[in-house]
Amino acid sequence: MTESIDGEPISGVQHVIAAGPYRAVVTEAGAGLRELERDGLPLVLSFDADEPIQVSFGQLLIPWPNRIDRGRYAYDGRIHQLDLSEPKNECAIHGLVRSSPWTLVEREPHRVRLAHRLMGRAGYPFRLDLEADYALDAERGLTVRLSARNVGTRTAPYGHGAHPYLTVGEPIDDCAVTVTADRWLPVDERLIPSGPAVDVSGTPYDLRNGRKLGGQVIDNAFTGLRRDAAGRAWVRLTGGGRTTALWADAAHPWLEVVTADAAPGDRRRRGLGAEPMTCPPNAFATGIDVIHLRPGAHHTGSWGIMAE
Template sequence: MGDAIELTAGDYEAVVSRQGASMCRLAYGGEELIWTCPPDVQPAAFEGRLLAPWPNRVGDGSYVFKGVEHQLEITEPERGTALHGLAHARPWLPVEIASDRAELSCLLDGAPGYPFRLELTAVYELDAASGLTVTLGARNAGDSAAPYGAGAHPYLAVAGPLDDAVLRLPAGSRQPADERLLPAGPPEPVAGTEHDFRTPRPIGPTAFDTAFTDLERDSDGLAWTVLSFGRAAVAVWADASFGWLQVFSAEGLPEGMHRRGLAVEPMTCPPDAFSSGTDLIVLEPGEETRSRFGIARTEPQAGSS
């Protein structure tokens, strides 16, 4: 089996990798709900990766925390940023494995630019009715406060051109960004713009590499994004700890991946939060935090053909 952990529940099947605790596959009745990536293959575009201790980008890889300047490794040289944290590149250890549940852990114990000690956990649970639930946890195991943010990077699969898919995105505001995809001013309302998908409609030519916030939530505090194509639909939900969604329409990706799916990335904070402090979680020694999101097969939205 190698790095692969296979889970099943009813018509759902999932594969999780010990490398990065990555989500490699999620299917319902043999229908792929997300982009698959074999556990032994390096993903081309972070598909299925968990993002911690920061999601998205830190501009120039530099930030000041508690009066101390830190310099992260630049991992996105074309934009001069530190991208998507550290956890995706680390081996995770299995804590408990069952047919429908996998718990993994990872210790971050100091890295260039991040000299903090965090115990990370990821729990993947499959349910025959509700699909996949992922719980991300972090505990500060060090002796000083630590900055923290988390996210995930699933790409929702579609069976044809993304332009024909119908999107329901529960976001009232978008984050303007500069050419490096770093924040450029405060969030702006989406009302009246091409990025308003609060009412389901076809994506058409709209291009996304955009952070959204002001998320509409149901009575359980969950924000639901639904992507429909024909008779199929897949939903991503995120709990109240995830105040942001990065949406990426796979622009310019290689090997037939260009606009063949939609990344819907729950994030606890916006891009460059280590610099701005916006929605940044600060964990004191011994403190911990939890965040939950999920993916499920659902019914198509109105407007689907």
């Protein structure tokens, strides 16, 4: 006789919030964005609550986004070695909290706030208290506020990002993509920057005015961000009579754009990764835009997604 046991999905507690036509699901595991929809139509590529996450769907990237070359960096006179969490490229990728449990702090019908205590470890011997606040508004859609406080005894290198894949329910080859950025960052075959950011003018990476993507493959960071009157930079995906838009505030001078070529099954190239980042790939090694979070100091940044 087999005993029946009621359990939870591998992504833990599912926090469902709603406001007007918007609905979102945030997971206990990693405080990730599992679903976001408006009027029942998806705005991001989603995954099942009991499905192992692939290609970082909806994950938060803390205390660094993107890759660190061979997981090695120098900081404050010490050499640090991180585990190579992306063995095929010999990199440490997307931080340390993507599958960690986050604790519920506050819950309202339209909002959820989660927290995580990041303890020091080999490769990152620093101590941070983290919060992720997801809020829905019937007009403005989703706003996400990420915060970090250094509660340790030494200054910590810090960066954050997020990894939603925007969708309009159509293959991205048939969609127009807009990225309000003047420069893009070339990378080598291991997706490590091969030089400084360069002007997008006259290149396939000039997406400032919006154009059909076709079969172009992109996995690059963009900077030199043009911002609206509210200080927001934008990525827009338009197709099938719909537009899904992501904005990022001034705390995020970088946007990674990724065509979902590695997404599993029928989700391949059905979404566009639009990742707000406080620093570029390999920042811990190069020092570019790394935040030096002193003991007691606090950092915050916001981004959001809406249907236009």
